[in-house]
Amino acid sequence: MRFILKTHYQQDIDVFKHNGQRFWFGLLALLVIVAPLFIDTFYLGELSLVYIYAIAGIGLMLLVGHTGLVSLGHAAFLAIGAYAHAWFIGKGWPLPLSILLAGLLSAAAGAMVGRPTLRMTGIYLAIATLAFAHIVEQIIAHWEPVTGGFRGQLVPDAVFMGFDLSRGIPFYYLCLFVVVLCLLAALNLLRSPTGRSMVAIRDSEISAQSMGIDLARTKTIAFAVSAGFTGVAGALFAHKLGYLAPDAFTMLTSIQLLLMVVVGGLGSMHGVFYGAIFIVVLPQFIAIMRDTLPTAIGQLPGLEPGLFGLILVLFLIFEPLGIYGRWLKVKQFFDEFPLYRKATHKRQKSYLRTERLR
Amino acid sequence: MSALLSAKNLSLSFGGVHAVRDISFDVEQGEVFSIIGPNGAGKTSIFNLISRLYNADSGDIVFAGESIISQPAHRIASLGIARTFQNTELFEHETVLNNMLIGRHVHRCSNLFSELLFLHSVRKQELEFRRIVEDVIDLLDLQSHRNQVIGSLPYGVRKMVEVARALCIQPKLLLLDEPSSGLNPEETEDVSFWIEDISRDYGATIIMVEHDMNLVSRSSDRVLAIADGAFVALGTPSEIQNHPDVQRAYLGD
Numbered sequence: 387m388r389f390i391l392k393t394h395y396q397q398d399i400d401v402f403k404h405n406g407q408r409f410w411f412g413l414l415a416l417l418v419i420v421a422p423l424f425i426d427t428f429y430l431g432e433l434s435l436v437y438i439y440a441i442a443g444i445g446l447m448l449l450v451g452h453t454g455l456v457s458l459g460h461a462a463f464l465a466i467g468a469y470a471h472a473w474f475i476g477k478g479w480p481l482p483l484s485i486l487l488a489g490l491l492s493a494a495a496g497a498m499v500g501r502p503t504l505r506m507t508g509i510y511l512a513i514a515t516l517a518f519a520h521i522v523e524q525i526i527a528h529w530e531p532v533t534g535g536f537r538g539q540l541v542p543d544a545v546f547m548g549f550d551l552s553r554g555i556p557f558y559y560l561c562l563f564v565v566v567l568c569l570l571a572a573l574n575l576l577r578s579p580t581g582r583s584m585v586a587i588r589d590s591e592i593s594a595q596s597m598g599i600d601l602a603r604t605k606t607i608a609f610a611v612s613a614g615f616t617g618v619a620g621a622l623f624a625h626k627l628g629y630l631a632p633d634a635f636t637m638l639t640s641i642q643l644l645l646m647v648v649v650g651g652l653g654s655m656h657g658v659f660y661g662a663i664f665i666v667v668l669p670q671f672i673a674i675m676r677d678t679l680p681t682a683i684g685q686l687p688g689l690e691p692g693l694f695g696l697i698l699v700l701f702l703i704f705e706p707l708g709i710y711g712r713w714l715k716v717k718q719f720f721d722e723f724p725l726y727r728k729a730t731h732k733r734q735k736s737y738l739r740t741e742r743l744r
Numbered sequence: 745m746s747a748l749l750s751a752k753n754l755s756l757s758f759g760g761v762h763a764v765r766d767i768s769f770d771v772e773q774g775e776v777f778s779i780i781g782p783n784g785a786g787k788t789s790i791f792n793l794i795s796r797l798y799n800a801d802s803g804d805i806v807f808a809g810e811s812i813i814s815q816p817a818h819r820i821a822s823l824g825i826a827r828t829f830q831n832t833e834l835f836e837h838e839t840v841l842n843n844m845l846i847g848r849h850v851h852r853c854s855n856l857f858s859e860l861l862f863l864h865s866v867r868k869q870e871l872e873f874r875r876i877v878e879d880v881i882d883l884l885d886l887q888s889h890r891n892q893v894i895g896s897l898p899y900g901v902r903k904m905v906e907v908a909r910a911l912c913i914q915p916k917l918l919l920l921d922e923p924s925s926g927l928n929p930e931e932t933e934d935v936s937f938w939i940e941d942i943s944r945d946y947g948a949t950i951i952m953v954e955h956d957m958n959l960v961s962r963s964s965d966r967v968l969a970i971a972d973g974a975f976v977a978l979g980t981p982s983e984i985q986n987h988p989d990v991q992r993a994y995l996g997d
Contacts, residue, residue: 399874577870586835595797595817
């Protein structure tokens with residue numbers, strides 16, 4: 387077990403809390419930087435996809451895990467980012483600017499959804515965002531001059547300063563660079579007043595209000611920031627797909643994103659990455675399973691969404707804190723080795739709650 | 745000297761239930777003012793009216809010369825009114841430190857973009873917040889709980905964390921809703937010392953809803969007694985304790 391002697395408030399503010407973390411994250415950084423030398427193109431592509439999902443996951447985590455607002459419509463923001471990026475790139479705008487604008491446009495759309503849905507929580511909000519995603523899907527399908535409609539459109543190559551970054555190793559580094567940037571921004575937000583106020587709203591709206599937090603404003607910001615990150619992910623996703631069509635951004639994609647943050651572990655940025663790895667590996671796993679299982683089961687048409695749903699439900703019942711929560715428990719088991727008791731993490735009922743005032 | 749807070753003819757009803765009926769009182773700068781009454785008398789409703797969680801049917805609340813009756817709930821804290829809740833409303837999954845830092849929210853000057861980049865100004869602001877929070881931690885002896893998550897704390901400590909969080913706002917007026925409920929006699933005695941400290945060190949005016957008459961008579965300058973939402977008596981603790989109407993409200997005829 388590690389005990390940290392704190393001598394300055396900076397130590398609580400810094401991203402890395404101690405040298406152990408610096409070492410391990412440094413090692414991880416080194417690994418992902420040299421990864422292209424060792425792994426082949428297919429797996430490199432999958433790893434890029436992990437980063438892309440992680441960026442979207444960072445956005446969704448801020449909304450679901452930290453602000454406590456559930457969105458079932460994040461595929462729409464992914465789509466807005468992807469189409470906006472394709473459009474800007476097609477107009478010949480520089481790559482960084484295009485990605486940034488895709489994020490900002492998506493953030494604006496997020497604020498637009500956030501504002502009217504402020505009074506909703508839980509299932510009602512989920513339905514409202516679902517409806518929004520459906521509207522966006524329809525707009526994409528019918529706004530042919532810009533989106534190419536059902537026929538879809540080819541995504542122009544991402545050329546930056548003469549380099550083609552849209553596939554292979556350069557694309558991998560582009561994704562890596564953007565995901566690190568997004569992660570830092572999210573961590574910065576979470577250690578600042580706005581991030582704290584988001585968490586406050588999740589835990590108790592009534593007392594957040596009494597502490598001077600403007601619920602409407604903070605929720606709108608949360609929606610906008612979340613949509614912004616997802617839009618940036620969408621921009622990279624466009625290159626990953628290579629060809630944009632409305633069927634890439636359906637409800638299944640939204641559920642996949644939600645699955646990612648829940649399975650990874652709500653309320654932690656570690657969880658985003660565990661979740662991203664999980665949802666990239668899962669379809670591969672299902673594909674392998676389809677071949678080995680008897681045809682009657684293996685070729686069932688709804689197998690994939692069915693499994694997604696099943697896993698989501700199982701996690702909610704048995705490990706609501708996700709993979710990261712499980713990891714923390716394992717770590718604690720070894721930290722306190724002979725003293726760990728079965729009841730340590732038993733979920734307790736809370737009896738005390740002020741009347742909810744609504 | 746004019747009153748820091750004055751409530752004028754406040755009324756509030758939920759359907760047919762009159763929770764508060766035509767209540768008026770003035771709270772002077774620097775005093776400790778208690779509101780007592782039997783269960784369901786409308787004490788907490790008065791608090792919720794002042795912190796604008798409820799809309800009054802009629803009447804007015806004037807704080808530091810300004811009517812707050814039509815301010816939104818989230819503006820109240822920045823005017824300098826902080827409160828605690830009867831059964832604690834803390835941010836369960838956060839540490840004591842983060843709960844208290846929320847108290848500094850109204851004093852922030854950073855915006856979203858500087859926070860995303862965590863500019864130097866944001867870091868400086870965080871350090872400044874931290875210094876103020878640590879002062880409060882020292883005052884209320886919360887050092888050992890600083891990095892603990894609220895969910896793992898005993899009830900008595902949670903109540904103190906809530907007071908601490910309210911103090912981090914550096915309020916002019918502090919509303920304490922039953923600070924001693926659920927505490928043992930020893931902890932209740934501590935509360936009376938803390939109330940003294942808070943009103944002395946922070947110069948905060950305190951309005952307190954409380955059932956424990958020992959605590960009330962030890963700490964408060966004046967006491968307002970209400971029953972069934974209506975005014976019963978107002979005076980010093982000993983006056984109130986011996987007031988025939990108050991005794992009737994508690995014990996019946």
